[in-house]
Amino acid sequence: MAERRNTDALFKALADPSRRKLLDLLHANDGRTLNQLCEYLDMTRQGVTQHLKVLEDANLIAIVWRGREKLHFLNPVPLQEIYDRWIAKFEKSRLKAIADLKKQLEKGNG
Amino acid sequence: MARSTFIYVTYIRTTRERLWSALTEDSEFMKQYWFGVHCQSEWRAGSPWKMISAEGEVSDAGEIVESDPPSRLVIRWQHQKTPELKAEGSSLCTLELEAVPGAVKLSITHTIERDPSKLIAAVSGGWPKVISNLKSLIETGTAMLSDPRPCNH
Numbered sequence: 001m002a003e004r005r006n007t008d009a010l011f012k013a014l015a016d017p018s019r020r021k022l023l024d025l026l027h028a029n030d031g032r033t034l035n036q037l038c039e040y041l042d043m044t045r046q047g048v049t050q051h052l053k054v055l056e057d058a059n060l061i062a063i064v065w066r067g068r069e070k071l072h073f074l075n076p077v078p079l080q081e082i083y084d085r086w087i088a089k090f091e092k093s094r095l096k097a098i099a100d101l102k103k104q105l106e107k108g109n110g
Numbered sequence: 111m112a113r114s115t116f117i118y119v120t121y122i123r124t125t126r127e128r129l130w131s132a133l134t135e136d137s138e139f140m141k142q143y144w145f146g147v148h149c150q151s152e153w154r155a156g157s158p159w160k161m162i163s164a165e166g167e168v169s170d171a172g173e174i175v176e177s178d179p180p181s182r183l184v185i186r187w188q189h190q191k192t193p194e195l196k197a198e199g200s201s202l203c204t205l206e207l208e209a210v211p212g213a214v215k216l217s218i219t220h221t222i223e224r225d226p227s228k229l230i231a232a233v234s235g236g237w238p239k240v241i242s243n244l245k246s247l248i249e250t251g252t253a254m255l256s257d258p259r260p261c262n263h
Binding site: 006030031059062073074075076079080081083 | 116219234
């Protein structure tokens with residue numbers, strides 16, 4: 001049951017564009033404070049805090065305290081677990097063939 | 111000074127003692143989740159530390175800075191094979207094992223005193239796969255991935 005709760009929290013955390021944007025921001029530049037993250041999002045400080053809490057509960061963000069500063073780091077391990085569990089095992093070579101085909105065809109359109 | 115840091119956190123349903131052993135002296139177990147890689151060390155503060163690839167080459171080397179089984183291990187870590195990564199000097203890898211109800215929280219912090227760092231970028235692709243594999247192997251008895259580069263074929 002714990003496993004299922006974790007998985008639900010993870011997918012729920014990813015199912016929001018602002019939270020995905022926060023992950024992208026941390027990927028580009030890790031270890032940011034709340035104030036630094038707020039600059040990039042058009043929402044209240046409370047809104048960003050709530051999104052960060054959801055990401056933290058899903059273990060997608062790790063917190064490090066440096067003095068009185070709370071730094072947010074991207075934790076990519078749960079994403080790897082999604083990859084292992086939900087992508088790698090499902091016919092990865094065929095998925096790659098389809099991805100290549102799509103890329104090839106779309107290049108032709110441009 | 112500028113610093114590059116990557117942090118990896120996972121919760122593994124096991125004991126700290128078992129996880130400590132899987133991360134240190136149990137090299138046969140390590141090979142199963144680390145794509146054939148294992149480490150050699152006495153795992154005491156001041157001991158030399160080496161990482162040996164599946165082909166038997168020393169890929170990384172350094173020393174144990176702190177060792178407090180089964181809760182904290184700090185490794186001074188320098189890459190050995192690729193000259194531009196070796197030139198970046200030593201990084202510090204800190205492993206913390208914290209007991210939480212029903213599981214162990216494993217936090218790995220890998221830091222180097224430069225930004226950007228090619229070494230940290232290089233290990234950042236590897237750690238999530240290794241940790242995810244370790245979790246799967248300890249919890250289910252099976253490693254999920256057997257190839258370190260599952261996408262590139």
